[in-house]
Amino acid sequence: MPNPDDTIDVPADYAQRRSRLAQTIQQGVVVLPTAPEQIRNRDAHYAYRYDSYFYYLTGFAEPEAVLVIIAGATPRHILFCRERDAERETWEGFRHGTELARGKFGFDETHAISELDEVMPKLLADQPQLYCHLGSDSHWDTRVLGWLNAVRAQARAGVAAPAIMHDLHPPIDEMRLIKDTHELAIMRRAARISTGAHKRAMRMTSPGGTEYEIEAELLHEFRRYGAQAPAYTPIVAGGANACVLHYVQNNAPLRDGELLLIDAGCELDGYASDITRTFPVSGAFAPAQRDVYQMVLAAQTAAIAVVRPGVTWNVPHDTAVRVLAQGLVDLGLCQGSVDKVIETGDYKQFYMHRTGHWLGLDVHDAGDYKRANQWRALEPGMVLTVEPGCYIRPGAGVPRHLENIGIRIEDDVLVTMDGNEVLTLAAPRSVADIEAVMRSRE
Ligand code: GLY
Ligand code: MN
Ligand code: MN
Numbered sequence: 001m002p003n004p005d006d007t008i009d010v011p012a013d014y015a016q017r018r019s020r021l022a023q024t025i026q027q028g029v030v031v032l033p034t035a036p037e038q039i040r041n042r043d044a045h046y047a048y049r050y051d052s053y054f055y056y057l058t059g060f061a062e063p064e065a066v067l068v069i070i071a072g073a074t075p076r077h078i079l080f081c082r083e084r085d086a087e088r089e090t091w092e093g094f095r096h097g098t099e100l101a102r103g104k105f106g107f108d109e110t111h112a113i114s115e116l117d118e119v120m121p122k123l124l125a126d127q128p129q130l131y132c133h134l135g136s137d138s139h140w141d142t143r144v145l146g147w148l149n150a151v152r153a154q155a156r157a158g159v160a161a162p163a164i165m166h167d168l169h170p171p172i173d174e175m176r177l178i179k180d181t182h183e184l185a186i187m188r189r190a191a192r193i194s195t196g197a198h199k200r201a202m203r204m205t206s207p208g209g210t211e212y213e214i215e216a217e218l219l220h221e222f223r224r225y226g227a228q229a230p231a232y233t234p235i236v237a238g239g240a241n242a243c244v245l246h247y248v249q250n251n252a253p254l255r256d257g258e259l260l261l262i263d264a265g266c267e268l269d270g271y272a273s274d275i276t277r278t279f280p281v282s283g284a285f286a287p288a289q290r291d292v293y294q295m296v297l298a299a300q301t302a303a304i305a306v307v308r309p310g311v312t313w314n315v316p317h318d319t320a321v322r323v324l325a326q327g328l329v330d331l332g333l334c335q336g337s338v339d340k341v342i343e344t345g346d347y348k349q350f351y352m353h354r355t356g357h358w359l360g361l362d363v364h365d366a367g368d369y370k371r372a373n374q375w376r377a378l379e380p381g382m383v384l385t386v387e388p389g390c391y392i393r394p395g396a397g398v399p400r401h402l403e404n405i406g407i408r409i410e411d412d413v414l415v416t417m418d419g420n421e422v423l424t425l426a427a428p429r430s431v432a433d434i435e436a437v438m439r440s441r442e
Helices: 014-026 053-060 086-092 097-105 113-124 139-151 169-177 181-204 211-226 240-245 287-305 314-328 337-343 430-441
Strands: 028-033 038-040 066-071 076-081 108-110 131-134 164-167 235-238 258-265 266-268 273-279 385-388 390-393 403-409 411-416 419-420
Touching: 014 028, 014 053, 014 066, 014 076, 014 169, 028 053, 028 258, 038 337, 053 066, 053 169, 066 113, 076 097, 076 113, 076 240, 097 108, 108 113, 131 139, 139 419, 164 169, 181 211, 181 258, 181 266, 181 273, 181 411, 211 235, 211 258, 235 240, 240 258, 240 390, 240 403, 258 403, 273 287, 273 430, 287 314, 287 385, 287 390, 287 403, 287 411, 287 430, 314 337, 314 385, 314 390
Parallel strands: 028 131, 076 108, 131 164
Antiparallel strands: 028 066, 066 076, 235 258, 258 273, 385 411, 390 403, 411 419
């Protein structure tokens, strides 16, 4: 049977990452399963998504697979995966099987996944330490402990079980924080698809439409250009819905005079993009909407401007907060000096989230934000979002003309050697650019 997957080359990057991890830990065994399949209801499954850590080190997208690395002077890289199965492949599609997977994905050994419980105690025997991640899946935790106990049971035969267990995530997190050339190429393509989707959404929006129609336009554009899925549930929030931070119902009508906030990004070959744009349903900002928009845009522009190597993680956030605090005072939403508004946290009534997060295989990507309790410094190759906002719910002291305005502007920013590169610039952001795109609707 022809299998298109079989013809796609697997870049050497995955094997290189495994070698780097083996070098980092120096000795011991790494055990890393991919994600389990998840039932949605009865016998229908959710679309399968592999585990990001597993995929980062293998490029292998099938379920029921486990990576094992035996570190040491001569590291061994081992994959457990499903065997070929003519019957199952007729129903569910192509499987690589152990033989093909070994050559194509660059493993020293492969075994059938059905042999995992038999082989693992042998691989763990006389190894000083085990790197795995416990606490996410109790079924997996029990299996790992079962293998350890199987090795411990051989103590009188002189076999030693690993005496030290480490969490596997931290060493991989550090690697995932700095994107390599292969990752950045995918992230640029993901960003390009998502910026196209936001432009399409702007062109398709008009009073009388609905949030879900615009969601459909985003999903159309993602899939049309080869992205496998949205990286997270899109937020398509008209009017007051934009003041609900995680609004995902996306079922309300779009009304003249209101803004539409869209937070949507595709996932391409495992990598997320994450973009928010806010624009008027009618195509033209009303004066109050424009004032708040310009404030958020100024905060974002200032925050992006400080992104460069050596600057600590908190600086873009603190920069955005200062601009927003000044703007909130100017709009009459906060009282007193800017310093006081920041010190008391009064601004949090209107800006209650942080200004960004790491971005990569996961939309809220792996990696610590602090080291030794200090905000860490940005380094070339890191990718973060910069996403200030302002959400004005009706309340005491809120003037009518500002009520229910919710605005966020979010871009994906790569830290370069001497500054930054905004990967998502192609999505219109200035008032003039947004209004120009929307004028081109007719
Ligand atoms: N779309 C998720 C976020 O902006 O963090
Ligand atoms: Mn984000
Ligand atoms: Mn977002």
